[in-house]
Amino acid sequence: MLLALERQVTALAEWVWDLPLLLLLTGGGLYFLLVSRLLPFRHVGQSLRVLSGRYDRADDPGQINHYHALSITLAATIGMGSVSGVAVAIAMGGPGTIFWMWVSAIVGMATNYFTCTLAVMYRGRDSLGELQGGPMYVITEGLGRRWWPLAALFCVTGMFGCLPIFNANQLTQAIQVLGLEPAGLAMGAGGDLVIGLVLAAMAAAVIFGGLSRISQVAAALVPAMVGVYFLAVLGILIAHADVVPHYLSLIVTDAFRADYYEGEAMFGGALGGLIVLGARRASFSNEAGIGTAALAYGAAKTSEPVHEGLVAMLSPVVDTLVVCTLTGLAILVTDAWKVEGLNGVLMTARAFSDTYPAFGGALLLICILAFGLATLFSYSYFGMKCFSFLFGARVKGAYNGFYIASIAVGAASTTALIIGFIDIMFALMAVPTMVSGLLLSRRVMAETRAYFARAHAGSEQGAAQ
Known part of the structure; x- marks a missing residue:
């Protein structure tokens, strides 16, 4: 039955x-990339200046700063x-899959710019009167x-897409294979559920602390986990430096030959x-155009919508062009x-484990635990905002209980399902x-032109000087 x-x-x-x-x-x-005239590539420097807090003001509306919004994302x-x-x-x-993930990430930079600028342009109030942002408010406002x-x-x-079931499932596999087996431990048939319950308890300790605690934990975890993972994979690439050029070339050539593709043919063929x-897979990883980024950036403290669009452009770069590429090359x-x-x-x-026989499993387990737990914490905020929009902010805490319970379910389910x-x-x-982003894209460009006109004139309203 489960297989069916x-x-x-x-x-x-x-x-x-x-x-x-x-x-x-x-x-x-x-379309976003072209109508913006490649804006994501022309203003990366401004993105970094905004992220640094250069234009922050204490009286700006919102709940978290730019860095915390990026960290949650x-x-x-x-x-x-x-x-x-x-x-x-x-x-x-x-290997060719990685190339198309790169293309999707580059396109996703422009998508994030438009959807996250809109998330601040059209914020609304929840049932308790608190300012909120996200695709649902972009649509209604x-x-x-x-x-x-x-x-x-x-x-x-x-509410369902942001459940942590995939992360719980993969974390459970990682803990069993990388953590328990080397130690000679066996947990039996109920091991998945036991690990799931432990993960649920760890997540609950952060999630029930609200957005402030989630953002603080994310801000602390993200730089550390990316740094450790980067150095670990860099070591793998150095150890296999002789074949790195070959696989970089194969990623590009196989992208147009699809020699290794084993899935269903689409649009008339394997390509x-x-x-x-x-x-x-790029959407699953960087989520550009899915709407989760807009939920996070919509909570940022700013009165300049363009600021959040600029910061949001950085997410696909770090996630897909850096971390996913590192993972892919290590595997290849x-x-x-x-x-x-x-x-x-x-x-x-x-x-x-092939590159670091003595400690490779433990090193990856540390990285995976940091990655997986950070995701468990952050996704709860996204799902809770969706729940709150539909059922009211007073009962939003009920979603957290459902969310925590799903961790155990994900741990015991199959990966393919x-x-x-x-x-x-x-x-x-x-x-x-995407529909709301496309329909409102002209307003984003009007806001963009106004912002950079102020910047060029040296305005104090968040302008780049």
Whole structure:
């Protein structure tokens, strides 16, 4: 029965990620990139200046600063999708998948700029009168109340799409393989559930502290976890420096040949399937166009919407172009991707253990725990905002109980079933986010032109001087 359900969910995920959604996400992102005249690439310096706090003012509306907003977003995206999700993509599509993930990330920079600028332009008040931002408020405040069903669609799918089931599942596998087996311990059939309950307790300690505690923990974890992971993978690449150029070349050439693609053909062939796979895995990892980033940046303390759009552009760079690329190269240069029977976090584990036989497993486990727990903390905030929009801010705490319980469920479920379910939810979340972004894109450009006109004139209102 479980196998039949797994096949049905996987088939539905393939169906929703067909041509229309790909055009909406990738085509919409290309439109943002072109209509902005490559703005993400021309103003990265300004993004860093905003992130540094140079333009912060104590009386700005919002709840958290730019750095904390970026940290929450990265804590959510640089999770198991960046460690095991890349391995899943390579197992299904081969090296060329990474190239299409790069393309999606570059497009995603522009998508994040537009959707996150809108998240501040059109903030609304929840039932307790507190200022909030996110795609649902962009829709109701920017497009009007008659578009409420589209906002409701985002919130319903967001409540389920932001459940931590994939991270709990992959964390459980990692702990069992990297943590328990080397120690000679066995937990039996109930081991998954035991680990899930421990993870749930750890997550609860942070989640019930609210946005302030989540942002503080994320701000502390993100730089440390990215730094350690970067150095660990750099060591792998140095140890296999002789084959790094070969695999960099293979990533590009295989992107147009699809020699290793093993999934369903799309758009008439394997290449179409490979492109869709890359877009799906990139969306799963950096979430550009899905709407989660807008939920975080909509809470930032700023009166300049463009500031948040500029900072939001950095997320796909760090997540996909840096962390996912590091993971992919580690798997490729160690030939872990050629070992039959390996998938997900187990493939990444093989790359680490081959290079660092004495401590590779422990090192990856530390990185995975940091990545996975940071994601567990951050996703709860996204889902709770969606729940609060639909049912009221007074009862939003009820979602946290549901969220914590789902950790145990994810730990004991199959990876394929979970990936299919999350893919479906993310696809449905992308529709309201991208539709509202495209419909309101002219207003974003009007705001952008006004902002940079003030900047050029040397205005004190958050201008770059």
